[in-house]
Amino acid sequence: MHLSQLRTGRPGRTIAGAAVVGALLLTAACGGSSEGDTGGTAAGTCEPAAKGTKVALTFTSWVPGMQATVDAWNKANPDIQVTYKEVVGGNQGTYQAYSNQIKAGKTPDIGMVEFDNLPSFRLQNGLTDIGGCAPVKEAASKFVPWTVSQVGFGEKDAVYGVPMDIGPMALYYRKDLFDRAGIPAPATWEEYYGAAKKIKAQGATIGAFPTDQPAWFTSLAWQNGAQWFSVKDNAWSVSLTDDATTKVADYWQKLIDERLVDTIPGLGDPQWKALDSGKEWSIIGAAWTTKLLESSAPKTKGKWAVAPMPQWTAGGNTTGNWGGSTAVVFKNSKHPYEAAKFATWAFSDLEALALNNKNGGQYPATSEGQKQLPALSEGLPYYGNQKVWEVFATASAGVDPSFQWGPTMTQTYAELADGIGKAVNGKGTLSGALETAQAKTVQTMKSQSLTVSE
Template identity: 50%
Template sequence: MRKSLGVLLVSVLALSACGSGDDSSEDRTSAAASCAPSSGPVNLTYTTWIPGIENVVKVWNDKNPTIQVKVQTGPNGNGGTYQNFFNQLKAGNTPDLGHIEYDALPSFRVQDGLFDVASCDIVAKAKDQFIPWTWNQVSFGDEKSAWGIPQDSGPMALFYRADLFEKNNIPVPKTWDEYAAAAEKVKAAGGYITNFSQSDINQFAGFVWQAGGRWFANDGQQWTVNLTDEKTKKVADYWQNLVSKKLVSTVPPWTTEWDNAYNSSSAWTWVSAVWGANSIMSGAPRTAGKWRVAPMPQWTAGEQVAGNWGGSATAVFKNSKHPYEAAQFALWLNTSEEALALLNKEAQLYPATTAGTQYSYLGNPVKFYGDQKIYELFAQAAGQVTPDFTWGPTMTSTYTDASDGFKAAVSGKGTLNDALAAAQKSTIDTLKSQSIPVKE
């Protein structure tokens, strides 16, 4: 499946390149083959939303006076940075490097916005340093290409308020049935078991990933879109029930109101990815020491399956005048122990390299989580993520369409399954409008 994904994206790119004016395929091929060191000092720009990234980049700049990197920070990808990237691509003024999540990479690839860093000899030699499934996320199954350097992965688990569960004699749920039962008890105690995101569909995709739903597939010739398969419907029905019974809050994520829900003990859990540790630490400082992490609730008791939410790559945009140096920085950022340790300290990122998962700092107790060694649990979760989840080529628009429907559903207008059905139709229409082969 992964190999056909790579082949299909190449064919899609060829279709989208037709009638593209001066930017011919020959020009792009020539540019991709020209990954060679620049002469003289180099200044690079890098746009990301990683907390504390300035401290990491400073280490690079101090050690590399002839290759300086300027950091530009912005909102998370779906919060605006991706749209900025697309606008910059049209204007021809993108940064040299950009932070792009795995699920969004195909959208940029189809728009011919990325430089194939596999053409840089230093990248080709580094492939074996990465966990295989993360490399597939940037290569789309094509062994000769790489549209970014894997940075992190997002295995999911259950963040929960240990003090509140203990005080109210509520067992920490191990299954989704137990989670729903706990939601009733939490509501009776005056809280919400969690906040259901009405706009960040990436989290819902992680729930579907764990449940075995598969939204996209291809056979090397055309895409199949299925946002309404039985596993997805099961997940949607589950959360619709909690929403309808008002057992979950539905405030917009990544807002002050969202932070306050966790900081005020209104929301008791969050099923999130490893990077979520930082979100709680920064958004709910008054709750330090009260949180713990447990495995993600299971659909069947005794199973050990995790979803994945997020995971990112450091991509080089095709407009970069210094792709070799950009790739050199991206490799350092995502393979050196020094940089990976800082990324974990500043943003709780979980590395995508095989060596990174063995670094001693991942075994350190985390004070905010009651000195629990949370990364050991996430290391287990990373091995419980099934690797065969395929992202579609227009995920940014798919997320937007689904989000519109989710917002309506939480306000009582339709259901989550209605929203997914509408998003499926709009996704197929979007693929057709871009001349991307899709099965009806």
């Protein structure tokens, strides 16, 4: 993946990061912090356990096959053993569990948190700043710069999570069915709409609008140039109803109203069964969807292909980023040094990255991993031996790195998911869901003593 192109505009991103942390720290008390506490264990206090100490760590994520990576670590590190637990996706329950665990002081040592939700846990005073840990300092240069800026919030030398992967978007489609019907893979959203009508005439649907994946919808708005959050003069601006987002919402509302797409929960049995049976002919997914689709729709092996995400302007190359994750060290961990050492190895060492890609479909967040993993230049049998990672390499260059996350995304997503659920059941619209989510997000931010411009 050629992420060097993502660095365009990097100075502006750094300034934005500094503004974000300024806005966050206007109200240190919102996380229950005492004076001088900026929301995490201070960098520079990270020391290894006494020599000869046997350290036991716990790690949770929802990446398929991550146990193999943990096993490789445990085999090579008898004095630092990691117990792994696979959990449901963050917005499907794990983020709420983390919040409860932070309050109770019973978090795992290491947990998976997507970039978009990182500010929420920063505000909860739940994360350790591992920027002062030697393993993090040594590995920092390996990561793509924009991913590092997203985990530091503009604080000098701060690191609140080790980048795990990124999730540029593309279109996965049943090439056999499209070819048989004489329908080319849609290159624009207008063509996607036209293809959807033709596929409906054959008794199927082009795909689904997932009812429980607000981050998926966010990535679509991101592709169209949406800017939901910004900071100026230490005050937040919230704009979930900007023109770019409204255009996306109205487009999908039309497909929903005309019943051209299914409205079912995403990334679960209903969607996988629909895709594996030919009821749905495509899925708009991230790089990490590659492995999920392969493992969840096995009967259609060899019949799939990957194409660039449909464009709003023909010939363009813009896409959103869905997910992309970090491995955080929670503040309750008694061994932040060892936790940081495992996390940096698991998501920067080439052996670990190869396992993560093979078993979990993760697209590396390190420059070295993107260039040197042999698997990224190989054809995948499930996709007819297509070199699908080349599609994502191109897609990654079209991700706008200036898109900024809000400080209470867990709540924003919860409100948006509730509104989407009502909209697909005829009790509202997607535009209405965005309006409600915006109003409640502003209310939540103000309740956290954050300054929000009107």
